[in-house]
Structures are given as C-alpha cells and as structure tokens.
Amino acid sequence: MTRAKSADVFIVGGGPAGLAAAIAARARGFVVIVADGNAPPIEKPCGEGMSPETVAALAELGVRTANAGGVPLKGIAFVQRLARVEGAFPQGPGLGLRRTALHAQLVSRAKECGVEMLWRTPVNTIARDGVQLISGDAIRAKWIVGADGPNSRVRQWLKIPTRAFRQRFATRRHFQIAPWSGYVEVHWGSRAQAYVTPVSSSETSVVILAARREDAAFDSAIAEFPDIASRIAGAQLASRERGAVTAQRQLAAVARGNVALVGDASGTVDAITGDGIRLALRHAQAFADAIAKSDLALYERAHRKLAAGPTRAGATLLLLDRHPRLRERVISALAANPELFESFLAAHVGHGNHCDLFATGAELSWRLLAT
Numbered sequence: 163m164t165r166a167k168s169a170d171v172f173i174v175g176g177g178p179a180g181l182a183a184a185i186a187a188r189a190r191g192f193v194v195i196v197a198d199g200n201a202p203p204i205e206k207p208c209g210e211g212m213s214p215e216t217v218a219a220l221a222e223l224g225v226r227t228a229n230a231g232g233v234p235l236k237g238i239a240f241v242q243r244l245a246r247v248e249g250a251f252p253q254g255p256g257l258g259l260r261r262t263a264l265h266a267q268l269v270s271r272a273k274e275c276g277v278e279m280l281w282r283t284p285v286n287t288i289a290r291d292g293v294q295l296i297s298g299d300a301i302r303a304k305w306i307v308g309a310d311g312p313n314s315r316v317r318q319w320l321k322i323p324t325r326a327f328r329q330r331f332a333t334r335r336h337f338q339i340a341p342w343s344g345y346v347e348v349h350w351g352s353r354a355q356a357y358v359t360p361v362s363s364s365e366t367s368v369v370i371l372a373a374r375r376e377d378a379a380f381d382s383a384i385a386e387f388p389d390i391a392s393r394i395a396g397a398q399l400a401s402r403e404r405g406a407v408t409a410q411r412q413l414a415a416v417a418r419g420n421v422a423l424v425g426d427a428s429g430t431v432d433a434i435t436g437d438g439i440r441l442a443l444r445h446a447q448a449f450a451d452a453i454a455k456s457d458l459a460l461y462e463r464a465h466r467k468l469a470a471g472p473t474r475a476g477a478t479l480l481l482l483d484r485h486p487r488l489r490e491r492v493i494s495a496l497a498a499n500p501e502l503f504e505s506f507l508a509a510h511v512g513h514g515n516h517c518d519l520f521a522t523g524a525e526l527s528w529r530l531l532a533t
C-alpha cells in the first residue's frame with residue numbers, strides 16, 4: 163500500500179506570496195510543498211516596480227535580485243499636464259524588474275532551500291488534514307496556506323466574508339525602449355492614469371488604470387498622455403498586452419483553523435500603491451513566525467498591522483484620482499515643495515512615524531489653503 167504524500171505546510175499557489183511563504187517556512191525547519199496550476203516563470207499583469215522596502219524583504223529571504231536583469235528606481239514622480247514632482251526613495255533605490263525574472267529568482271531560492279514544487283498542479287479542494295489535487299491525489303498537511311491570488315478559491319472554501327471596493331481596470335504593455343527616467347512615473351489624466359516603470363535596460367512597462375473598463379483600453383487611453391505616447395511611438399512591443407482588475411479588498415479574517423491566507427488572497431490594495439509584492443513578502447514572514455509558535459492568531463494580528471498603512475495610502479491616491487481639481491492643487495503644491503512629497507513617500511514606504519506623517523499632512527493642508 164502506498165502512503166499518501168505529506169508535509170508540515172502545503173501552499174496553494176506559487177506566485178510571490180506562495181514562494182515567499184515556502185522559503186520563510188523552510189527557514190524555520192518545516193517540510194513544505196507548493197502547488198501551482200501554472201508553470202514557471204509565471205507572468206502576471208503588474209506594474210513591476212518594487213520599493214527599497216520590497217527589495218530589502220526579498221534580501222531577507224535570500225532572494226537574489228542584483229543580477230536578475232532589472233534596473234534601479236530612484237523614486238516616484240507624479241505628473242499632471244505641465245506639473246511634475248519627483249520624490250527620491252529615502253533609503254536608496256528600488257527596483258524595476260519583469261515579473262518573469264522575479265519569479266525565476268523566487269523559484270531558484272525555493273529550490274535551494276529544499277521546497278518541493280509541483281507545477282501544472284491545480285488544487286481542487288482543501289480538507290482539515292490536507293488538500294486534494296485536481297488529479298484526485300490527496301496530500302496531508304498540518305498547515306495549509308492560500309496564496310492563490312486576488313480571486314482566491316481557498317478564501318471561498320473558507321467562506322471568509324470579503325469587501326471589495328473601488329474596483330478599477332488595468333491594461334499593461336511592455337515596450338522595447340530604454341528607460342527615459344529613473345523614476346516610476348504616475349501620469350494623471352482626466353479618465354485614466356498611466357503608470358510607467360523601467361523594467362530592464364531596454365524595456366519599459368506602461369500600465370493604464372481606469373475606473374471604467376472602456377477607459378482602460380490602451381490605444382485610446384494613451385492619447386490622454388501625449389508625452390508617453392510620443393516616447394513609445396514606433397517602439398516594438400516586448401510582450402503581449404494583459405488586462406487585470408485591481409481593487410481595495412478587505413477580509414473579515416485571514417486565518418481559520420489551520421489555514422492562513424497570504425498575499426493578494428488575504429486582501430489587496432489598489433495597484434497604484436505599488437505595494438502588493440512587499441505586503442506579500444511580509445505576510446509570508448509573519449505567517450512563518452506564527453506557525454513556529456503554533457499560533458495563527460499572531461499572524462492575524464501582524465496582518466492587520468501590515469495592512470493599515472498601504473490601505474490608507476491607497477485610499478488617499480484614489481481620492482486624488484476622483485477629484486481632479488484637488489489633485490491639480492496637491493501636485494502643484496508638492497511641485498513647489500518637493501521635500502513634502504519626499505516626506506509622504508518616506509511614510510508610505512515605512513520610514514518616518516505617525517507624527518512625521520501628521521506634520522507633513524498639516525504642512526500640505528496649509529500650503530493648499532495658501533494657494
């Protein structure tokens with residue numbers, strides 16, 4: 163009689179969250195299996211910009227990014243018509259890197275750590291003592307992780323109430339064109355935003371984000387951004403166009419019994435925050451710390467703390483998106499006082515404290531009243 167396969171931790175989904183959770187759990191001595199319906203390197207529509215904090219979280223997991231083909235990012239620029247404000251990341255450069263290249267680095271690190279990875283292996287359902295694969299095979303596990311993305315089936319199987327609001331539509335294209343600025347550029351138009359990230363020395367990613375699906379159609383939306391349109395005119399496409407839906411999603415809980423949700427499965431922030439990958443990596447580490455103490459309540463608490471800042475940042479950016487006059491005044495005020503933008507950026511990427519953020523907000527409000 164053959165014994166059913168087993169592991170300490172079984173992870174549904176081998177994207178950034180699932181692989182990071184696998185690496186973090188292996189580092190604490192657990193036997194880990196990851197299964198994904200897809201095969202590496204896995205592509206996904208994404209802005210592909212990583213803050214210095216994200217790069218640091220990857221380094222903590224031992225994931226090497228130095229020679230992965232990406233380019234350093236100096237910071238973030240907001241652009242609206244003639245107004246432009248640039249803020250440098252306070253703690254050094256971030257990284258622009260194709261998702262496929264990031265995935266390859268995560269897979270390589272997971273392999274090095276001894277994680278068992280089952281590719282082209284969709285999970286059909288979960289039970290109290292393990293999972294069942296589409297093939298019908300069962301795998302026993304003490305802990306189960308749902309790292310299966312924003313439309314998580316694990317979350318549905320657990321029947322965890324989820325609130326999704328401010329849904330927006332995205333289309334992404336890569337162009338064979340060398341980066342024209344070392345910044346992630348967020349261009350604000352009247353119906354859409356364009357989000358430009360250098361991802362290698364010869365490729366640039368452009369994401370269109372809009373509240374209405376028809377406003378996210380790439381060819382018509384790009385006309386709102388003549389500066390980008392003229393730069394990409396005639397450039398070859400470096401990938402096929404991909405679409406996605408982004409939203410602010412909050413869950414009533416991120417763990418139930420012996421099952422935990424990590425990454426986008428456990429809630430999302432709007433794509434414009436550029437913070438999804440950092441959150442996924444931090445969830446992974448918090449999950450591994452919690453199971454090392456056999457207590458998923460610790461993970462629940464850590465997750466709530468991690469979500470607070472990015473949720474606030476997402477709400478602020480979406481507020482600016484809905485109110486063009488306010489946005490114009492804010493960008494002009496920041497352009498006249500770039501140090502204020504850098505303070506906001508520092509708070510967003512986890513540097514600076516609540517007092518700094520409050521002081522920056524008060525200073526900005528004063529400048530807005532004064533203009």
Ligand SMILES: Cc1cc2nc3c(=O)[nH]c(=O)nc-3n(C[C@H](O)[C@H](O)[C@H](O)COP(=O)(O)OP(=O)(O)OC[C@H]3O[C@@H](n4cnc5c(N)ncnc54)[C@H](O)[C@@H]3O)c2cc1C
Pocket residue numbers: 174175176177178179180197198199200204206207208209210211212216283284285286309310311312315332369406407408424425426427433436437438439440442
């Ligand atoms: C338009 C857009 C732009 C973005 N830009 C940025 C950015 O610039 N910077 C940033 O940090 N973040 C960005 N994000 C967010 C970022 O892409 C996500 O936060 C990140 O991909 C989350 O990783 P994940 O592993 O949780 O989910 P995913 O990457 O979605 O991975 C989930 C995996 O689960 C697998 N899976 C699903 N169901 C099953 C099943 N039943 N069995 C087995 N496998 C399964 C899938 O095949 C997939 O590989 C952006 C998001 C969008 C939509």
